[in-house]
Amino acid sequence: MKNFKGFIIFVIVLALTWLLLTGSLGKDELLIGGFSLVLVAILFFGYSDLYRALKITPKIILFYPLYLLVFLKELIVANFDVASRVIRPSLPINPGIVAVKTSLKDPLSKLILANSITLTPGTLTVDVKDDTLFIHWIDVKGKDVEEATKEISGKFEKILKEIVK
Amino acid sequence: MILGLSFILIGLAVLFSTLRLLKGPSPFDRLLAADTLAVITTALLVLMASYFSRVIYMDVALVYSVLGFAGVVVIARYLEGGL
Amino acid sequence: MVIVGKILVLIGSIFLFLGSLGIFRMPDVYNRLQAGTKATTLGAMSLILGVGFMSSSFLIKSIVLIIFIVLTNPISSSTIARASHKAGVPLVKESVIDVCKDNVREEEA
Numbered sequence: 001m002k003n004f005k006g007f008i009i010f011v012i013v014l015a016l017t018w019l020l021l022t023g024s025l026g027k028d029e030l031l032i033g034g035f036s037l038v039l040v041a042i043l044f045f046g047y048s049d050l051y052r053a054l055k056i057t058p059k060i061i062l063f064y065p066l067y068l069l070v071f072l073k074e075l076i077v078a079n080f081d082v083a084s085r086v087i088r089p090s091l092p093i094n095p096g097i098v099a100v101k102t103s104l105k106d107p108l109s110k111l112i113l114a115n116s117i118t119l120t121p122g123t124l125t126v127d128v129k130d131d132t133l134f135i136h137w138i139d140v141k142g143k144d145v146e147e148a149t150k151e152i153s154g155k156f157e158k159i160l161k162e163i164v165k
Numbered sequence: 166m167i168l169g170l171s172f173i174l175i176g177l178a179v180l181f182s183t184l185r186l187l188k189g190p191s192p193f194d195r196l197l198a199a200d201t202l203a204v205i206t207t208a209l210l211v212l213m214a215s216y217f218s219r220v221i222y223m224d225v226a227l228v229y230s231v232l233g234f235a236g237v238v239v240i241a242r243y244l245e246g247g248l
Numbered sequence: 249m250v251i252v253g254k255i256l257v258l259i260g261s262i263f264l265f266l267g268s269l270g271i272f273r274m275p276d277v278y279n280r281l282q283a284g285t286k287a288t289t290l291g292a293m294s295l296i297l298g299v300g301f302m303s304s305s306f307l308i309k310s311i312v313l314i315i316f317i318v319l320t321n322p323i324s325s326s327t328i329a330r331a332s333h334k335a336g337v338p339l340v341k342e343s344v345i346d347v348c349k350d351n352v353r354e355e356e357a
Contacts, residue, residue, distance in 0.1 A: 020312045021227075079263060079290045082283050086270040095279055095339065118322035119289060124282050125322075126329045136278040136329065167254045171261035171295075178261075178268040185271050185280075193277045193332035200324055201271055201284045204317070205264055208292045211313065212257065215299040215306060223309040230313065234320040238327050245331035 011041050067159045071116055074155070078121040085138070096140040097126060100133045100149045102157065109160045116156050123152050171212065178205050196240055203233030253301030260295025263287045276339060277332045285325040292317050 018033040019025075085092060100117075104110050114125040114133060122138035135152060182205065186198035207230040214222030270283025293314050300310035 115322040174261040181268040181272040241327040241331040
């Protein structure tokens, strides 16, 4: 049990999921839920690198909603972008795979960054190796690493860095 | 009226994904079509839950989306060549 | 509230339709993934949220479903992209650049 805080967060996430799924506070549900929660937490915490490396401060709780707003806006823009490409008969694409460097270290924010890149306009994470993300870009604007980094992950990294700090 | 239009659009979506599923050409195209079909089916189940006003269908949709995700990841890892 | 829900359902189904149209029309696996993932994610989100608006007993379950779809959909498409890249599915011939390929060659040399 290296990271007790991470374990507690793991348990809280599991409990919240259970409560939302059952949607009731009856005695039977709580009993079964509590039992399976303890079992799952003890069995699977060892496998979860993500929760073991997890840190949480008041600042993080403040910044995640902000991140969510930026992300939602990008998601909607992305959809209109894709929709306009798909509808046009000429299918305007200019695709390629580029590399992007990230300065993020912990696995959770790397996961969030990769997922966000997949859901934002014209980009799709193909692979992650240490601090390099390989990204398929539907409309390549810059071929070298710096340009691509600035264009693709700049917005998200600014906020995620604040969270991790 | 609006719901009927939605059902028609979803039906067309299922049709196009199924065409891609049949056409291939690589196994990854088929897998991707199956993944999309799983998401569309989840959405369709939710819509039907609302149409027949049965909350229990939502649980079916939830389980279906979990199983679809797990299946797609397992098959992708298998095709990659290392489970 | 019901009419807002119905409009959200309609928007969602339009995006689901556009997503699968993209899957049908795009030229290679990666571009298909691009079109498929984004459009179906937002489409399913909007449709399920619309159903949640239409009747309040569906709201909690629909929010759980939305969270689940947003978390898992990009992961499954990234997995497919990685698998097809490792298996050597080529990019479409209009492609401009493939950094990954250069890396692989350097490692082999």
